[in-house]
Amino acid sequence: MSVKNKDYYKDLFKKANFLPCKAPKGFPPGGECFEFNPELGEGYYWYYEMPGQYNIKIHDFYYKEDTVLNMDLPECLSITWYESISGEELKPYKSMNCHVIKSFLGGYEPFHALIHRNIPIRSIGIEYRPDFFHQILKDTFGPSYADPKSAFKSIDETSDFPEMKKLLWDLWKYEGSASSAALYYDAKVREALCLVFERHRKLNEKTKASISSTDVELLKSLGLYINDHYADKISIESLARIACMGTTKLKSSFKAYYGMTVADYIQKVRIDHAEHLLAYTDLPVSEVAKAVGYVSPGHFAELFSEAKGLLPLSYRKAFQKKSHP
Structure with missing residues (x-):
């Protein structure tokens, strides 16, 4: 599974016209960086992966023309902070918003979206593989552990999750050494997963309005x-x-x-x-x-x-x- 996932993203970068490059100033250490083909857009895609467990992705680029994306993603759960984006998801149709935490369930339906030209996509997110998030949540929450899909769905498009926003921005702005980056990323990735589940658990404890x-x-x-x-x-x-x-x-x-x-x-x-x-x-x-x-x-x-x-x-x-x- 890990080789397949890694090959998937390597192929995706190539097909999307991103070329390997040295990470410019402003990106954290330890990952791989790709520069957008200047004929199609401008900017960078930074990527860090622990095969079979998770990856961290930073988008900081824009398309020069309106672009339709249609991607089949590996099975995963992801959480992303969008600082800037403009476009529409097409299945189901809804506007893409910035200054929100967005979650996504990969491996079920293709990601189909229209991205507007010249508007920067600036975001940072974590993508979790199934075996990893199941094991972490079972070890952390024990008998109270439940299927995390509903937990991720419950935070989609929320602007009121300051702890998660701070955690993700701390990842982007990390300035430690490359040698210590792996330990730092691993701790933050695990913390983010627990934040999602803990938030969902607390929401479920509150009395919800019953709607006929x-x-x-x-x-x-x-x-x-x-x-x-x-x-x-x-x-x-x-x-x-x-x-x-x-x-x-x-x-x-x-x-x-x-x-x-x-x-x-x-x-x-x-x-x-x-x-x-x-x-x-x-x-x-x-x-x-x-x-x-x-x-x-x-x-x-x-x-x-x-x-x-x-x-x-x-x-x-x-x-x-x-x-x-």
Whole structure:
């Protein structure tokens, strides 16, 4: 298995037009570094592997053209912090967000995504092999150990996991010697796995809102309503009337079902639409802000930057930049 996995990534780098190089300043010691073919993009892919156990991957590059990725990954569980990215996962369809912790289950469905041109992909993640994570979790948690897939799923797209963000950034910024790197990486990789499982265990201990099938259908309809009326002034009271719920029940049920508050959901829909307008129209930023429901262009710019990693005008300039003279 270990040889197969390692060969898989070596072949993947080659097919993706990444060429072996010396790691530039700003990358940790001990791994292998690959530079993107300058005809297709710019930047680096850093990679460290313990065959059959785990790997650590740092992305810091961008594509010069919109690029569709379709990859069959080995069976694994992964967790990644995205500092910057722009695109959409295509199966199922959803926007890719930055400033979030994202989890992924490899070996089940291909990773199919559209990556937007000229927007940096800056991320660091850990990918675990099945035999390794099963053994670590059994040794650490004993009788309370359970299938970790649900634990990884529970943290997908979360922006509220500061311990994990810090751990991953510490990995990226590690400046120790190459000789001690293996011990440092191994300790951090094991710690990250335990953080995921411990967080999931604590979440399960809390009382969760019970959502009836009738309420699920109402919440689905409410999501569709917001998707159509995101630019309007939407109050929690009006949404409660539409959903036939009290405001308190709506708030708790909505968060339990969608994994975010009503306000955060509305903001996400608005910012996703703004991203499209900035990329494919010449509307002034102030008009884009109004089109998606924000009165203040400054407030809109702040929210967009927090969600996408770039200010609106910088995002537009990067996306619309000509790739070739």
